[in-house]
Amino acid sequence: MSQTVFEPWNDPAAKPLIQFKGVTKRFGEFTAIDDQTFDIYEKEFFALLGPSGCGKTTMMRMLAGFEAPTEGTIWLDGQDIAPIPPNKRAVNMMFQSYALFPHLSVWDNIAFGLKRDGMGRDAIGDRVAEMLKLTRLEKFAKRKPHQISGGQRQRVALARSLAKAPKLLLLDEPLGALDAKLRQDTQFELMDIQETTGTTFVIVTHDQEEAMTVASRVAVMDHGRIIQADTPARIYENPNTVYVADFIGDVTIIEGTVTRNGAGYDVAFAEDQPTLHAETDTDLADGSRAALAIRPEKVSISAEKPDDKRNALKGKILDIAYLGNLSTYHVELPNGQIIKAQAANTRRLSRRSFTWEDEVWISWTDTAAVLLEA
Numbered sequence: 001m002s003q004t005v006f007e008p009w010n011d012p013a014a015k016p017l018i019q020f021k022g023v024t025k026r027f028g029e030f031t032a033i034d035d036q037t038f039d040i041y042e043k044e045f046f047a048l049l050g051p052s053g054c055g056k057t058t059m060m061r062m063l064a065g066f067e068a069p070t071e072g073t074i075w076l077d078g079q080d081i082a083p084i085p086p087n088k089r090a091v092n093m094m095f096q097s098y099a100l101f102p103h104l105s106v107w108d109n110i111a112f113g114l115k116r117d118g119m120g121r122d123a124i125g126d127r128v129a130e131m132l133k134l135t136r137l138e139k140f141a142k143r144k145p146h147q148i149s150g151g152q153r154q155r156v157a158l159a160r161s162l163a164k165a166p167k168l169l170l171l172d173e174p175l176g177a178l179d180a181k182l183r184q185d186t187q188f189e190l191m192d193i194q195e196t197t198g199t200t201f202v203i204v205t206h207d208q209e210e211a212m213t214v215a216s217r218v219a220v221m222d223h224g225r226i227i228q229a230d231t232p233a234r235i236y237e238n239p240n241t242v243y244v245a246d247f248i249g250d251v252t253i254i255e256g257t258v259t260r261n262g263a264g265y266d267v268a269f270a271e272d273q274p275t276l277h278a279e280t281d282t283d284l285a286d287g288s289r290a291a292l293a294i295r296p297e298k299v300s301i302s303a304e305k306p307d308d309k310r311n312a313l314k315g316k317i318l319d320i321a322y323l324g325n326l327s328t329y330h331v332e333l334p335n336g337q338i339i340k341a342q343a344a345n346t347r348r349l350s351r352r353s354f355t356w357e358d359e360v361w362i363s364w365t366d367t368a369a370v371l372l373e374a
Contacts, residue, residue, distance in 0.1 A: 006043070006216060007231075008041035008042070008043075008044070009039065009041060009217065014041055015078075016039035016040060016041050016075075017040060017041055017042040017044075017076065017077055017167065017168065017200050018039065018040040018063070018074070018075065018076055018168065018200070018202075019038075019039050019074070019075040020036050020037055020038050020039075020059075020072070020074055021037055021072050021073045021074075021075065022035055022036075022037055022071060022072035022073075023035070023036045023037070023062070023069045023071070023072035023073070023074060024036075024069065024070050024071040024072055025055075025058050025062060025067060025069055025070050025224075026070045031224055032055050032058040032224055033055045033058055033059060033062075033069075033224045034055075034223065034224035034225050035071075035072070035225075036059075036072075036224075036225060036226060037072075038219070038226055038229055040200065040202065041200070042167075042198075042200055043198050043199075043200060044200050044201070044216050044217065045191065045194050045200075045201045045203070045214055045215050045216045046200070046201070046202045046203070046215060046216065046217055046219065047202075047203045047204075047205060047210075047211035047214065047215035047217070047218045047219065048060065048202065048203070048204045048205075048219050048221060049205055049206070049208060049211040049218050049219065049220050049221065049247075050206065050220060050221035050222055050247075051206060051222070051247075052206065054221040054222050054223065054224070055221055055223070055224040055225075056204045056206075056221050057172065057204055058224075059204075059221075060093075060170050060172060060202065060204050062074060063076075063081075063091060063168065063170055063202065064086055064089070064091055064093045064170055065081070065084065065085060065086030065089055065091070066086060068082055069082070076089070076090065076091070076167065076168065077090070077167060090166050090167040090168065091166055091167065091168045091169075091170065092161045092162070092164060092166040092168075092169050092170070093161070093169075093170040093171075093172065094157050094158060094161040094169065094170065094171045094172065094174055095157070095172055096172050096173040096174065096176050098145075098153050098154060098156070098157035099157070100145040100153060100156055100157060100160075101145075102144065102145055102146060103144070104144070105141065105142050105143060105144060106132075106137060106140050106141050106142070106143055106144075106145070106148070106156050107128055107132070107141040107142065109145070109156055109160055110128045110131050110132065110156065110159045110160045110163050111124050111127075111128050111163070112160065113160065113163055113164050114127060114128070114163055114164065117164065127163055128141075128163065131159040131160075131162060131163050132159065134159065134162070134193060134196060134197070135155040135156070135158055135159040135189075135193065136155070137152065137155055137156060137159065140152060140156075150178055150179075150182070151178060151182045151185070151186060154174065154175070154178065154186060155186075155189070157174075158174075158190070158193065162193070162197060162199060165199075166199065167199070167200060168199070168200045168201075168202065169199050169200070169201050169202070170202050170203075170204075171190075171201060171202070171203040171204065172204050173204060173205055173206070174190070174203065175187065175190075175205075175207075175210060183210070184213075187210060187213045187214050188213075190214055191213075191214050194214075203215065208247065208248050208249070211232070212232040212235070212236070212248070213232075215232060216231065217229055217230060217231055217232075218230065218231075218232055218235050220235065220243075220244050220247055220248065222243055222247075227240070227241055227243055227244055228240045228241070228244045235248055236248055236249060236295075237370075238370065239293065239370060239372070240372075241372060241373075242291045242293065242372050242373075242374065245291075245293040245370060245372065246293075249295065250295065250296050250328070250340060251293050251294065251295055251296075251340075252293070252294050252295075252296070252299075252338070252339045252340050253291050253292070253293055254267070254269050254276070254291070254292045254294070254337060254339070255269065255289060255290070255291050255292075255374050256268050256269030256270075256276070256289070256290065256292065257269075257287060257288070257289060257290075258284050258286065258287075258288060258289075258290045258371070259286050259287070260284075260286055261277065263279045264277055264278050264279035264280055264366060264371075265277070265278055265280065265284060265290070265371060267290065267292050267371070269292075269337070270333070270335040270337065271335075272334055272335060273313065273333060273334070273335060273337075274312070274313065276292060276310075276311050276369075277310050277311060277366050278292055278366065278367075278369045278370075278371045279366045279367050280370065280371040282371050282372065282373070284371065284373065288373075289373075289374040290371050290372065290373060290374050291371070291372045291373070291374040292369045292370075292371055292372075293369060293370045293371075293372060294339070294364060294368060294369040294370075295368075296328050296340035296341055296342035297342045298364050298365075298368040298369070299339060299340065299341035299342065299362050299363070299364050299368075300341065300343075300362065300363050300364065301329055301331070301341040301343055301354065301360050301361070301362055302360065302361050302362075302363070303353065303354075303360060303361070304361065305361045306361065306363045309363040309364065309365060310366070311363055311364045311365070311366065311368075311369075312361055312362070312363040313333055313339070313361070313362055313363070314333075314334075314359065314360075314361055315331040315332050315333040315334070315339065315359070315360065315362060316331065316332055316357055316358065316359050316360070317329050317330070317331055317332075317354055317355065317356055317357060317358045317360060318330045318331065318332040318338065318356075319356075320354075320355070320356065322345075324345070325344065325345055326342055326343070326344055326345060327342070327343055327345055328340055328341070328342050329341045329342070329343065329354065329360070331360060331362050339362055341362045
């Protein structure tokens with residue numbers, strides 16, 4: 001049975017749940033969000049990713065209603081949300097600190113918003129039971145927050161946020177307080193819960209791995225602008241700028257001058273080095289500066305010069321990062337340029353072929369690198 005691919009952003013008939021239209025937000029002289037227009041669709045898990053101060057939290061606070069745009073409008077489900085106060089929006093927010101009530105049980109924490117909205121007792125009981133089941137907390141219903149683990153507290157906060165069935169759930173660095181192993185497990189739990197409920201999630205994070213794991217689309221931000229919003233695979237394989245290529249994952253950037261050659265370009269990057277070649281859809285003028293971005297896993301390392309690749313360079317191993325299943329070799333070329341190459345560790349340490357200071361060849365195929373305007 002073929003699974004239908006979830007890509008509403010590629011469907012001209014799909015109606016966005018959230019629309020930012022020419023949104024700018026200023027704090028005095030400082031522009032936090034700079035004239036942004038983009039859409040988020042129903043049932044999406046959308047990640048706002050970027051370094052501190054890039055504007056991702058301001059974007060989220062405007063959706064929640066804690067900040068109003070200086071210019072432009074934000075639409076939720078076809079309605080301008082500016083006049084709607086935060087507590088009346090079909091939006092809920094889960095804070096990094098979880099903000100649970102310490103004196104209330106897990107059950108009462110989840111029921112809190114429903115009671116405040118005047119929902120009937122039986123309906124509250126049913127909804128809380130549903131949320132406890134969804135977040136696998138049934139056994140902990142009577143416990144207080146201090147009697148459960150950090151990961152469980154995180155799930156209580158999530159259950160409470162989802163109890164009122166919001167159209168949109170905002171998650172502000174939701175896994176920041178968890179240790180690495182728990183973060184990973186919780187990422188998959190978040191994805192399962194999001195899929196089960198069909199609620200639209202917008203997550204703010206500076207952790208690229210987290211964004212790439214959970215999101216249907218990732219918006220990479222810098223200085224109040226979305227530089228690229230795309231699927232994790234496209235962000236990684238087809239970054240649209242050097243900034244995005246550099247921000248996501250490990251990458252080597254080689255700057256040079258390009259000349260058109262057949263289906264791609266030759267890249268001259270250093271006097272004493274051979275020209276590199278990259279096949280690309282990017283349209284560049286002959287003689288212009290460009291950046292060749294190459295991921296370490298696409299670079300092979302060998303003792304002999306490979307016959308079958310025109311992108312082959314000789315250098316010496318400067319550093320080795322041993323990552324258990326992989327090793328990343330930092331290979332220095334005679335001109336000082338460092339290129340990272342990755343190899344799987346299929347053999348035991350004592351039997352490996354390369355070590356520090358070894359002279360090696362590194363190579364990659366014509367289509368392995370991305371060519372970007374420098």
